[in-house]
Amino acid sequence: MAEGPEGERGVLDWRAPRPPLPTERSVAVWEAMRQRPTRFLFSSWPLRCWAHLFSGMLFGLVVLLGLVLMVSAGVLLSVVGVGVLLLAAAAMAGVPVAAVERRRLRLVEPAPLQNPHGPTLTTGGMSWMRSRLAERATWRELGYTAALTVVFTWTGFGVTALLAFSATITVSPLIVWLLAPETVMIIPGRAVPHPLAALPFSAGGVLGLAVCAYLAGLLTGAQVKLADLLLTPRADRSQRRVIELTRSRARLADAFEAERRRIERDLHDGAQQQLIALSMTLGLAQMELKDGNPAVAELITRGRAEARRAQDQLRDLVRGIHPQVLTDHGLAAAVAEVALRNPLPVTVDIDLPRRLPGAVETTAYFTVTEALANAAKHSGASRATVVGRLESERLVLTVTDDGRGGADPDAGTGLSGLADRMAILRGRLLVSSPVGGPTQLRVEVPCSA
Amino acid sequence: MLRVVLAEDAVLLRAGLVELLTRSGHEVVAAVGDAEQLVLAVDASCPDIVITDVRMPPGLRDEGLKAALELRARHQRLPVLVLSQYVATAYATQLLSRDSAGRGGLGYLLKERVGEVSQFMDTLRQVAEGQTVIDPEVVRVLLAQQTDSRPLNRLTPREREVLALMAEGLNNQTIAQRLTVTEASVVKHSGNIFMKLDLDPAEGNRRVLAVLAHLRGDPA
Numbered sequence: 001m002a003e004g005p006e007g008e009r010g011v012l013d014w015r016a017p018r019p020p021l022p023t024e025r026s027v028a029v030w031e032a033m034r035q036r037p038t039r040f041l042f043s044s045w046p047l048r049c050w051a052h053l054f055s056g057m058l059f060g061l062v063v064l065l066g067l068v069l070m071v072s073a074g075v076l077l078s079v080v081g082v083g084v085l086l087l088a089a090a091a092m093a094g095v096p097v098a099a100v101e102r103r104r105l106r107l108v109e110p111a112p113l114q115n116p117h118g119p120t121l122t123t124g125g126m127s128w129m130r131s132r133l134a135e136r137a138t139w140r141e142l143g144y145t146a147a148l149t150v151v152f153t154w155t156g157f158g159v160t161a162l163l164a165f166s167a168t169i170t171v172s173p174l175i176v177w178l179l180a181p182e183t184v185m186i187i188p189g190r191a192v193p194h195p196l197a198a199l200p201f202s203a204g205g206v207l208g209l210a211v212c213a214y215l216a217g218l219l220t221g222a223q224v225k226l227a228d229l230l231l232t233p234r235a236d237r238s239q240r241r242v243i244e245l246t247r248s249r250a251r252l253a254d255a256f257e258a259e260r261r262r263i264e265r266d267l268h269d270g271a272q273q274q275l276i277a278l279s280m281t282l283g284l285a286q287m288e289l290k291d292g293n294p295a296v297a298e299l300i301t302r303g304r305a306e307a308r309r310a311q312d313q314l315r316d317l318v319r320g321i322h323p324q325v326l327t328d329h330g331l332a333a334a335v336a337e338v339a340l341r342n343p344l345p346v347t348v349d350i351d352l353p354r355r356l357p358g359a360v361e362t363t364a365y366f367t368v369t370e371a372l373a374n375a376a377k378h379s380g381a382s383r384a385t386v387v388g389r390l391e392s393e394r395l396v397l398t399v400t401d402d403g404r405g406g407a408d409p410d411a412g413t414g415l416s417g418l419a420d421r422m423a424i425l426r427g428r429l430l431v432s433s434p435v436g437g438p439t440q441l442r443v444e445v446p447c448s449a
Numbered sequence: 450m451l452r453v454v455l456a457e458d459a460v461l462l463r464a465g466l467v468e469l470l471t472r473s474g475h476e477v478v479a480a481v482g483d484a485e486q487l488v489l490a491v492d493a494s495c496p497d498i499v500i501t502d503v504r505m506p507p508g509l510r511d512e513g514l515k516a517a518l519e520l521r522a523r524h525q526r527l528p529v530l531v532l533s534q535y536v537a538t539a540y541a542t543q544l545l546s547r548d549s550a551g552r553g554g555l556g557y558l559l560k561e562r563v564g565e566v567s568q569f570m571d572t573l574r575q576v577a578e579g580q581t582v583i584d585p586e587v588v589r590v591l592l593a594q595q596t597d598s599r600p601l602n603r604l605t606p607r608e609r610e611v612l613a614l615m616a617e618g619l620n621n622q623t624i625a626q627r628l629t630v631t632e633a634s635v636v637k638h639s640g641n642i643f644m645k646l647d648l649d650p651a652e653g654n655r656r657v658l659a660v661l662a663h664l665r666g667d668p669a
Contacts, residue, residue: 265509272534273459279564280465284472287566304564311561315534324504325537328511333539340538340590 029108029221033214045108046213049220050163052107053156056223059104060153063097063145092132094141097148098231105227108220116140116233137233144230152223159215166208172198250424257362264322272314279307323365331361335368335386342384343376344401350388356395356447363421364388364397364443367429370414371399371441379403379439390447395427397443405437415441451577454494455480456487456501456513457532466500466563473570484512491520491527498554498577503533503540514540521553528554528576532563533584541587556582556618575618582618589613603645611638 032045040046070090077083095117102113116137132138168175177195192198282304289297326334332350339346355361368386375384381403388397419429427445453475457463460482467477479490483506491499499520505513517529533540541557554576562584563569572582583591592613604612607628614624621639625632 268504268534269459273462276560276563277461277465279561280462280469280566283564283566283569284469287472307564308561315536323537324510324535325539329537329539329543333537337537337539 027221027224028110029217029224033217033221037210040217041210041213046209046216048108049213049216050159052104052220052223053152053159053216055104055107056148057153057156057160059100060148060156063093064149064153067093067145067149088129088133091142092129092138094143094145095132095138097145098141101144101148101227102231105224109224113227113232116231140230140234144226147226147230152219155219159212159219162208162215163212166205166212168205169201170205170209172201172205246424253421253424254359257359260322264318264324267314267318267321268324272311272318275307275311275314279304279311282307322362326361326365330355331364331388334361334365335388338365338369338372339386342372344372344381345383346372347383347385350386350397352388352390352395354390356390359425360395360427360445360447363418363425363427364395364445367415367418367422367441367443368397368399370418374407374414375399375401375403375439378407379405379437381437381439393446393448395443395445395447399441401437401439403437403439404435405433405439406435407431407433407439451475451497451573452478452494454478454487454490454496454499456482456484456490456499456505456516458482458502458505462560469563469566469569473566475573483507484516487513487516488520491524495524496527498528498530498573500530500532500573502560503531503535511540511543514544518544521555526553526579528556528579530554530556530558530573530576530582532558532560534560536584536586536590538587538591541583541591545581545583554579554581557584557587558582559584559586572618580618583616585613585617588616591616604642608638608642608645611635612642615639615642 029045029049032040032043035043067090070086070093074083074086074090077086099115102115105113117132117135172192173195176192176198192201282300286297286300286304289300323334323337325337330352332348332352335350336348339348356364372384372386375381379401381401384399384401386397386399388395390396415429415431422429422443422445425445427443430442430444431439432442433439453470455463455466455470455477457466457480463480463482467480470477478494478496479486481487481490484501485507487499487501487505499517501513501517503511503514505516514531517531521527521529531540531544536559544555544557556572556576558569558572562572575582592609610628611624614627619627621632621635625635628635
């Protein structure tokens with residue numbers, strides 16, 4: 001996100017916007033459940049889901065017990081004041097619970113869930129608490145904890161009970177055989193006389209196990225979904241807007257650039273050619289007039305001089321809009337041309353292994369132009385140096401002058417406009433200008449795209 | 450009378466140039482609007498000289514310049530005069546550095562020079578005769594480009610003037626006229642220039658190219 005200037009004074013730092021957040025995840029368990037029943041039932045999935053539900057049930061009970069104790073103790077002690085702290089701690093119970101849950105979910109989810117919390121810079125307990133309480137993520141985690149203790153613990157309990165019952169009646173012939181010849185009642189009131197007669201119960205037990213597997217899969221999947229919603233970094237509305245704004249800003253910059261080129265082309269194809277044609281016609285007129293009226297000859301000469309001046313002006317204007325040499329020969333050549341026209345002597349040392357993306361070249365070019373113009377106008381410098389290299393797929397460009405320094409990057413609109421364009425390219429612009437000089441402007445732009 | 454192939458995409462300017470050349474007694478054998486047609490026209494008509502714009506369709510970049518270089522590679526001693534809207538030295542040095550010395554005339558002229566009709570016709574004739582002519586404005590920029598470390602700084606202001614005129618392709622006699630000095634002193638100055646720049650005092654075209662090669666520093 002583009003935040004304002006920060007850090008040491010005199011340093012402009014427009015940081016790159018965050019990359020867009022990952023899209024909605026697909027739940028691995030539910031994917032597995034879509035397979036053939038035999039394949040799902042004989043995979044490791046049912047066991048993993050049961051383990052997840054069972055451990056979740058135990059964990060949920062412990063958390064519930066802890067919360068009940070903390071809240072009741074907190075309410076009782078709130079008159080003393082310590083209770084408030086306890087209640088605040090209870091409000092943050094979601095943080096450790098979520099940490100455990102994110103790990104526990106790895107049982108059934110191959111992709112790890114990301115921690116939504118920002119880093120805390122201070123180490124003090126109170127400030128840690130304050131920064132956590134200020135985060136939405138903390139409250140979402142508390143909501144998840146509530147869902148865990150209220151819904152998942154008890155549904156987990158139900159599935160576990162059904163699982164235990166199904167397992168028991170599956171092995172019912174064995175039980176009957178062990179307890180024979182006494183009559184076994186698997187269901188009260190219905191005596192089972194011998195092991196083979198218990199086989200229908202086994203069938204029911206196996207069916208129950210299958211039902212348990214699917215139930216556990218559904219519940220676990222739901223928990224994964226909920227965890228994904230509540231325990232991970234979330235592209236909330238404002239963040240989504242930032243992403244959309246960043247994109248629209250990039251589109252706007254592209255459109256702006258296209259417009260510059262169109263204007264440059266129109267001037268080149270239109271006004272510039274017209275002026276040349278005009279001076280050519282005047283030249284012809286002068287030729288035809290060789291021995292004619294000297295006053296007319298004088299006027300023609302004046303007309304030609306005026307046309308010439310208009311051409312010069314137009315050429316400078318076009319160069320300021322978009323220099324053709326940048327398109328044809330790249331950054332190094334274009335900067336060399338700028339250096340020639342700069343009133344200060346400028347040493348250019350730009351050594352790039354290849355042409356860079358158009359947007360990078362254009363932005364870098366105009367930044368150098370602006371920096372050199374500033375150096376010539378305000379710095380009192382006697383010379384300037386431009387150095388450019390490609391360092392690990394980043395264009396690093398520095399413009400240094402030996403002037404008196406003290407440049408205020410916030411003063412002019414020229415540099416901040418360029419820094420905005422730099423931010424669109426996820427690059428940055430740094431100005432260091434201590435009083436007494438030297439002033440250095442540094443551009444860093446990634447070029448891999 | 451020269452047989453000219455002209456390439457210029459702006460219709461108005463193309464018509465104007467055709468008129469200018471015809472009135473000055475030359476024959477325009479073909480006037481085309483893009484680089485591909487230029488190559489075809491030259492191959493078909495073997496002109497005395499080619500005049501081309503730098504920026505040409507289809508890409509509207511430096512197709513004209515590239516076509517000129519391609520034609521010179523194919524047709525020995527084909528004189529080419531490149532007209533440009535840009536003072537940018539990159540185009541002039543591209544033209545010079547990709548071209549081997551001493552094979553037919555070569556010119557790089559700003560478009561606005563066509564208004565100075567008689568001078569333009571002189572340049573055209575010089576290039577057709579095999580000389581190298583670079584626009585004075587471009588030469589001025591090339592000279593200004595030199596920094597302290599260059600041997601060029603050892604030249605006196607008068608020697609620089611002589612060098613600049615030399616780079617425009619003028620001979621000693623004309624330089625002497627321009628500077629209102631004797632031809633002998635021009636010879637003396639140019640001797641000093643070649644000595645200071647460690648150049649062979651070869652004649653004509655090669656002399657200019659050597660000077661320009663030296664001026665622009667490392668070949669691109």
